[in-house]
Amino acid sequence: MDAMPRDEVLSPDVIAARLADLPAWNEADGWITRTYRTNSWKGTLMVINTVGHLAEAAWHHPDLTASYAWVEVRLTTHSAKGLTEKDFALARKIEEVVGWQPGLEGGALEGTPGDPRFAYIKYDR
Numbered sequence: 505m506d507a508m509p510r511d512e513v514l515s516p517d518v519i520a521a522r523l524a525d526l527p528a529w530n531e532a533d534g535w536i537t538r539t540y541r542t543n544s545w546k547g548t549l550m551v552i553n554t555v556g557h558l559a560e561a562a563w564h565h566p567d568l569t570a571s572y573a574w575v576e577v578r579l580t581t582h583s584a585k586g587l588t589e590k591d592f593a594l595a596r597k598i599e600e601v602v603g604w605q606p607g608l609e610g611g612a613l614e615g616t617p618g619d620p621r622f623a624y625i626k627y628d629r
């Protein structure tokens with residue numbers, strides 16, 4: 505099987521198709537971005553560290569901007585000077601991991617308690 509063309513800039517049609525599966529992400533000027541809202545600096549740093557790990561494992565690195573209770577993640581492929589499959593693959597993984605709520609899955613893990621003392625990420629759902 506041929507390798508996926510990882511370094512090709514994607515066409516607008518493909519970008520639109522990829523964004524359809526990432527409803528919280530926006531595209532502008534050759535970047536995809538999303539903001540994660542948190543309850544505190546501690547939650548913000550946990551999101552940053554999680555994204556940091558995934559980026560290093562992927563060897564694909566977003567720009568991050570943070571304040572007390574939010575983190576903006578911005579992805580582009582610098583070497584290609586535009587959006588490639590690498591950006592969407594990492595965005596999907598970040599969504600999966602940062603957005604993971606095991607309490608919604610009915611499995612063994614209860615997830616973060618609802619008590620506001622423990623809340624740290626503001627989930628979309």
Ligand SMILES: C[C@H](O)[C@H](O)[C@H]1CNC2=NC(N)=NC(=O)C2=N1
Binds near residue numbers: 580
């Ligand atoms: C040398 C190294 O492979 C490159 O710098 C990689 C690392 N991370 C990267 N991250 C991003 N977002 N774009 C790149 O082109 C890129 N290139």
